[in-house]
Amino acid sequence: MGNKQTIFTAQQLDAYQVSDHVYSILFYRYRDLAPQLVPLDYTNNPDVKLPYELIGSMPELKDNPFRQRIAEVFSEDGEGNMTLNDFLDMFSVLSEMAPRDLKAYYAFKIYDFNNDDFICKSDLEKTLNKLTRNELTEEEVRMVCEKVLDEADLDNDGRLSLDDFQHMILRAPEFLSTFHIRI
Amino acid sequence: DEDSDDGTTRDLRAIPLPMALKRAVNFGGGVQSYFLFLRFLVVLNFFSFLLIAGFVIIPSIVFRSVGFIEYTYLFYGYYNNTMVEGMNFSYNIPLAYLSTAAFYLLFCLVCIIAMGTTARVVVATGDSSEGNYSMLVFTGWDFGSNGNQATKLKQQNIYYRLQVDLEEEMIKKKSSALTQRQKVCLYSARVVLFTLTLGFIGAALTGIFFATNFSQGLLYEYLPSIVITGANFIVPLLNDQIAPFEQYSPSVTVVLALLAVVLRLVSLVILLYTLWRQITCDETPDECALCCWETRVGQEMYKLTLFDLIVNIAVLMLVEFPRRMIVDNWHNKLTQWVGRQEFVVPYNVLGLVYGQTVVWTGAFFCPLLPLINTFKFIILFYTKRITLFSNCRPAVKTFRSTTSSFFFSGILLLGLTLASVVMIYSVAIHPSMACGPFRFLTSMWDVVPKSISKLSQTTREFLFFLGSQSFSIPLFVLSLILCYIVALATVYKKSVTLLKTQLKLDKQFLVRQIGRL
Numbered sequence: 001m002g003n004k005q006t007i008f009t010a011q012q013l014d015a016y017q018v019s020d021h022v023y024s025i026l027f028y029r030y031r032d033l034a035p036q037l038v039p040l041d042y043t044n045n046p047d048v049k050l051p052y053e054l055i056g057s058m059p060e061l062k063d064n065p066f067r068q069r070i071a072e073v074f075s076e077d078g079e080g081n082m083t084l085n086d087f088l089d090m091f092s093v094l095s096e097m098a099p100r101d102l103k104a105y106y107a108f109k110i111y112d113f114n115n116d117d118f119i120c121k122s123d124l125e126k127t128l129n130k131l132t133r134n135e136l137t138e139e140e141v142r143m144v145c146e147k148v149l150d151e152a153d154l155d156n157d158g159r160l161s162l163d164d165f166q167h168m169i170l171r172a173p174e175f176l177s178t179f180h181i182r183i
Numbered sequence: 184d185e186d187s188d189d190g191t192t193r194d195l196r197a198i199p200l201p202m203a204l205k206r207a208v209n210f211g212g213g214v215q216s217y218f219l220f221l222r223f224l225v226v227l228n229f230f231s232f233l234l235i236a237g238f239v240i241i242p243s244i245v246f247r248s249v250g251f252i253e254y255t256y257l258f259y260g261y262y263n264n265t266m267v268e269g270m271n272f273s274y275n276i277p278l279a280y281l282s283t284a285a286f287y288l289l290f291c292l293v294c295i296i297a298m299g300t301t302a303r304v305v306v307a308t309g310d311s312s313e314g315n316y317s318m319l320v321f322t323g324w325d326f327g328s329n330g331n332q333a334t335k336l337k338q339q340n341i342y343y344r345l346q347v348d349l350e351e352e353m354i355k356k357k358s359s360a361l362t363q364r365q366k367v368c369l370y371s372a373r374v375v376l377f378t379l380t381l382g383f384i385g386a387a388l389t390g391i392f393f394a395t396n397f398s399q400g401l402l403y404e405y406l407p408s409i410v411i412t413g414a415n416f417i418v419p420l421l422n423d424q425i426a427p428f429e430q431y432s433p434s435v436t437v438v439l440a441l442l443a444v445v446l447r448l449v450s451l452v453i454l455l456y457t458l459w460r461q462i463t464c465d466e467t468p469d470e471c472a473l474c475c476w477e478t479r480v481g482q483e484m485y486k487l488t489l490f491d492l493i494v495n496i497a498v499l500m501l502v503e504f505p506r507r508m509i510v511d512n513w514h515n516k517l518t519q520w521v522g523r524q525e526f527v528v529p530y531n532v533l534g535l536v537y538g539q540t541v542v543w544t545g546a547f548f549c550p551l552l553p554l555i556n557t558f559k560f561i562i563l564f565y566t567k568r569i570t571l572f573s574n575c576r577p578a579v580k581t582f583r584s585t586t587s588s589f590f591f592s593g594i595l596l597l598g599l600t601l602a603s604v605v606m607i608y609s610v611a612i613h614p615s616m617a618c619g620p621f622r623f624l625t626s627m628w629d630v631v632p633k634s635i636s637k638l639s640q641t642t643r644e645f646l647f648f649l650g651s652q653s654f655s656i657p658l659f660v661l662s663l664i665l666c667y668i669v670a671l672a673t674v675y676k677k678s679v680t681l682l683k684t685q686l687k688l689d690k691q692f693l694v695r696q697i698g699r700l
Binding site (some may be wrong): 059060063064065066094107111124127128131132133135136140143144147148151152154155163165167168169170171172174175177178179180181182 | 315316317318320321322323324325326327328329330331333334335338339341342345346349352685688689692695696
């Protein structure tokens, strides 16, 4: 670490339950995005927010079609401008240590584009278009959405609730490895 | 669907060749299984070679008797026909040769069955096609993938996977909506095209037949190999063009393509048949002109193997690279329609099975063939990998990888059966008198009774008892049943654990739903 001394309170560390090592790595990544804005001394919880443009330019996120939703979901203001806490939350949920339920909860929020606590048809359409780079025709998109709702919508209300989503995710063995960003 | 590839990666115990197999998934899941299968074959051939080297080649080298230096170890004709004495023990080369060949085939059989049963069996673990779409949509995206290129590939991959499923759905809908007249047209088109395909196959096979008969002179020695490899290359291409007109659903088309490419194995049969005719001619030995037929058969198999490799590399350099250059640099309607090469898994797999069958058939007559094949497959591995990443685009019709390992083992077994039939036949007929470890015997099998008669009385009686019908047949049947039950039990155990977990989750879900009411 050289002469870079960072000061965190024990309380701040406890809140995240990540190891010191990971915490400092994440802090330095956050600071590297805008060294002039982020102070080294965080004991007084300074109110620093990095704009979405900086977050979205990180190499781990810049090619991800869902980066905007990810930033919006984890940011306090819902617009993608992240404080250090938001940043830490984001990467700890996306790390391999996070429990499946927690990941499923946030994945649900990411795919819920209109923030109405349900994944409805329009949310599904947007997800599909992001997944396939808009290559599917409208007919195909419609068919896939119907199939997805057929398979996952257990209470038959035409949209996926968090329970439906979690139930479906629990059957997917590869969810833990795909919903994962290594930093 | 694609997570079965991870299972196969963990289950196959193979020496890891340095290769980023993960990248191959972006071209369709079947591609990864192809490379895993190829790796399995490389290992199989290498260990077979070790087996043969240990029991046949090295003793022959060690106990070499003078006078045969002008022949090579490559072919059967070389090997000693006697017991060789050295130090304090004697080594019966003919017996070793025969039993090694038998063990070699058994060893391959065991390996194939092992590979087949470690593959996931779709049926026993329940309907895995349930939840296909939602799984793909919500867990298909790998959040950890970096880089523009990887992202684009992944998006294309998801797009193609969705397309495959959607295409099947749409075809099902369409076919149930056909009018009577359209159905009649479709069926007659299918009949016509099927007869055409048969016609092509028949023409190719007759060509092979004549070429083999014609290949007496030195100039025409390579003719059978050329015709076979040529036919193997052209007929599938033609079939590929015809198939879209037949309007089957993609899965059926793939299966049909596979059946049509079984031609490869049949062409081998034709070659063997013509050779057989030459061997068992009724004229006097002088006119038959085959005084060492075993070496001739070994030579044919060796030539086929080499030619297969040469053609593969030639196609790569003369067809696939130029095709990519042209398609990438000229943008007009023709090149758009032709497009980049597609890495079609079924044809490539059948090519491998064909090559392996040739080696199995020829190994008895050409003991170094497994070693040659190991090198050939290693070369093929790297050349195919190069062509995959440089020249190919992701397959539009993805080959369902869930059943692929099972399926590959199945056709491999078919090839092994063909080779076993050839070997059993060769053991039964009269070996040639001028060469090989079995000259001066009426049949190759004779070496076994002769060796047994040299053993002590008690050992002989014990062996006779083991070989008698009342013991060996029940034993064989019992062991088959046992193997089957063990395989079934493993699969059922896996499905029971899976179902138990699912049951637990379903209970939790229902409890939550009840709580909400």
